[in-house]
Amino acid sequence: MGGLPRRATFIKQEISDGVPTLILDSGNLFTKKVLSEPALENAVRKGELILRAMETMGYKAAAVGEMDLYLGRENLDRLAGSTSVKFLSANLKSANGRPVYSPYTITTVGKIKVGIFGLTSRDVDVKMMEQRFPGVWVDDPITTASALLPKLRKKTDLIVALTHIGVGKDKELARSVKGIDVIVGGKSRTWLKNPLQVRSTLITSGYFQGRAMGRLFLSFRGKHAGWTGGNRIDFLKEQLQVLEKGGDVLPGVPGDREGLTRELDKARSMTRIDGDMITLTERFGDDRQIASFIRDYRKELKKQAQARVVESVTSDTPDRYLGSKACVDCHRTRSAFWAGTAHARALSALVPKGAEADHDCLPCHVTGYLKPTGYTPAAPRPDLVNVQCEACHGKGSLHVSSPDIYGLIKMPPASICLGCHIADHDDDFDYIRDRRLVCEDL
Ligand code: HEC
Numbered sequence: 303m304g305g306l307p308r309r310a311t312f313i314k315q316e317i318s319d320g321v322p323t324l325i326l327d328s329g330n331l332f333t334k335k336v337l338s339e340p341a342l343e344n345a346v347r348k349g350e351l352i353l354r355a356m357e358t359m360g361y362k363a364a365a366v367g368e369m370d371l372y373l374g375r376e377n378l379d380r381l382a383g384s385t386s387v388k389f390l391s392a393n394l395k396s397a398n399g400r401p402v403y404s405p406y407t408i409t410t411v412g413k414i415k416v417g418i419f420g421l422t423s424r425d426v427d428v429k430m431m432e433q434r435f436p437g438v439w440v441d442d443p444i445t446t447a448s449a450l451l452p453k454l455r456k457k458t459d460l461i462v463a464l465t466h467i468g469v470g471k472d473k474e475l476a477r478s479v480k481g482i483d484v485i486v487g488g489k490s491r492t493w494l495k496n497p498l499q500v501r502s503t504l505i506t507s508g509y510f511q512g513r514a515m516g517r518l519f520l521s522f523r524g525k526h527a528g529w530t531g532g533n534r535i536d537f538l539k540e541q542l543q544v545l546e547k548g549g550d551v552l553p554g555v556p557g558d559r560e561g562l563t564r565e566l567d568k569a570r571s572m573t574r575i576d577g578d579m580i581t582l583t584e585r586f587g588d589d590r591q592i593a594s595f596i597r598d599y600r601k602e603l604k605k606q607a608q609a610r611v612v613e614s615v616t617s618d619t620p621d622r623y624l625g626s627k628a629c630v631d632c633h634r635t636r637s638a639f640w641a642g643t644a645h646a647r648a649l650s651a652l653v654p655k656g657a658e659a660d661h662d663c664l665p666c667h668v669t670g671y672l673k674p675t676g677y678t679p680a681a682p683r684p685d686l687v688n689v690q691c692e693a694c695h696g697k698g699s700l701h702v703s704s705p706d707i708y709g710l711i712k713m714p715p716a717s718i719c720l721g722c723h724i725a726d727h728d729d730d731f732d733y734i735r736d737r738r739l740v741c742e743d744l
């Protein structure tokens with residue numbers, strides 16, 4: 303989500319020249335992992351924000367990804383029904399064999415009628431599906447596409463498969479099903495600067511978490527008669543110049559002017575493709591409108607969290623989180639040391655972004671996130687914000703009542719740290735070095 307404002311800037315720049323553009327997403331829009339039940343409400347809210355941003359950016363359609371399914375049938379239906387972005391999947395089917403969402407959509411881009419159909423991965427957790435998407439199954443993508451293609455081909459000039467099946471399967475699809483012009487794939491995080499060509503199908507792939515955007519220029523010359531890489535045309539032009547200056551052309555290129563010109567004309571008569579993958583670095587800057595959507599969304603989250611604040615857990619569960627205040631009396635010097643570390647201020651890192659109640663951020667910036675008696679969205683406890691003693695040493699109530707009987711984790715292992723210090727947020731974590739910095743007896 304943090305990448306949306308940059309993505310919007312990129313897209314605005316791309317479409318500003320007026321060249322007809324089709325903006326697509328290959329799926330898993332809402333989450334990259336299976337969320338627990340309490341996290342779903344927040345994911346749906348975030349989903350609404352993402353869709354609003356995508357509509358504003360001009361997205362036409364998105365494939366239904368397998369992770370999207372774990373939001374649950376009701377939630378996904380609600381999201382799909384709330385937006386002009388088409389959710390496409392031809393192979394996600396009800397028991398009676400009918401597609402759950404639109405199998406395809408047809409849209410006109412410039413003068414070209416484009417048919418776009420969606421495919422979802424079969425790589426789904428059957429138990430989760432039974433729970434959250436009952437009665438729905440994922441049919442084989444290839445047989446589904448074969449059945450759909452002839453019909454769609456008749457109605458359109460160009461066919462795009464929007465898939466979330468991985469690039470390996472995309473290749474198989476291109477080999478087995480005739481008539482797909484372009485596959486816009488996802489799932490496998492393949493970095494494809496230039497599209498692959500398998501038979502007469504181009505395969506492109508989205509990168510993960512919108513960190514980069516794939517761009518494919520297709521320059522049609524009248525009727526589509528096969529693809530030719532833009533770099534090949536440029537190369538042949540260059541060779542022609544070399545020849546005209548009396549130089550030697552490279553091997554594999556016709557050595558006479560006539561032959562080379564013929565080769566170049568042939569290449570030019572086909573549809574020129576220029577692919578690229580653009581990393582969304584900070585040079586793109588944040589789009590103001592999309593950034594303001596995110597600000598409003600986070601403001602709303604904060605308002606809700608405030609309404610739900612629970613000062614402390616009064617339940618009589620004997621084993622519970624207490625917060626670091628409960629440790630001070632007996633561990634004075636460690637408490638003083640901890641208070642000086644970044645962990646003791648972890649929530650304030652979120653303040654400049656207004657993300658203090660954003661559940662994309664909270665799991666690692668509070669204590670006991672979503673654990674029983676820990677910090678939860680339903681009952682946020684101010685005494686459990688920041689990364690406190692118990693985030694590393696475990697729930698403290700039993701220990702506090704009888705330290706002689708109940709010990710705590712003496713030396714929190716790397717696995718605890720790595721619950722938060724994952725590469726996405728800390729690419730330089732070193733347990734041996736870093737563990738000496740977090741908890742010292744002064
Ligand atoms: C998976 C755990 C995790 C999540 C989720 C997470 N963070 Fe962090 N965050 C960390 C860790 C670990 C560090 C410390 C990084 C370091 O030591 O360099 C950190 C540090 C930070 C810092 C301060 C260091 C800096 O780079 O300036 C900010 C600001 C921050 N996070 C903001 C956020 C925001 C905003 C979100 C939600 C969009 C978020 N974090 C979500 C784990 C996380």
Ligand code: HEC
Binds near residue numbers: 626629633640641691
């Ligand atoms: C970020 C994780 C982290 C936090 C937060 C943290 N500790 Fe620790 N704690 C450790 C690690 C790691 C060690 C072992 C350090 C070492 O190698 O000396 C440790 C050691 C200790 C020990 C000594 C255990 C022994 O060997 O007898 C005590 C007591 C302790 N911590 C108490 C606290 C208290 C009280 C707080 C909160 C005020 C706290 N810790 C916060 C990670 C943490």
Ligand code: HEC
Binds near residue numbers: 624630633697
């Ligand atoms: C009533 C006093 C008291 C309170 C309150 C207290 N501790 Fe302790 N803690 C002790 C004693 C006593 C020991 C054993 C010290 C020793 O053997 O050196 C101990 C040991 C520990 C150890 C070492 C683990 C072990 O089993 O030896 C950790 C970690 C620890 N405490 C963390 C905490 C944390 C976190 C809190 C707050 C939630 C806390 N303590 C609150 C008295 C207390």
Ligand code: HEC
Binds near residue numbers: 667722
């Ligand atoms: C609950 C999540 C969480 C756990 C568990 C956790 N950390 Fe952190 N850690 C953070 C966050 C978030 C920050 C950044 C806080 C900030 O900058 O505001 C951070 C910051 C740090 C920093 C300071 C980095 C800096 O550049 O200032 C060190 C060092 C560190 N953690 C080491 C550890 C070690 C070692 C462990 C395990 C013993 C551990 N952390 C466990 C979330 C966690």
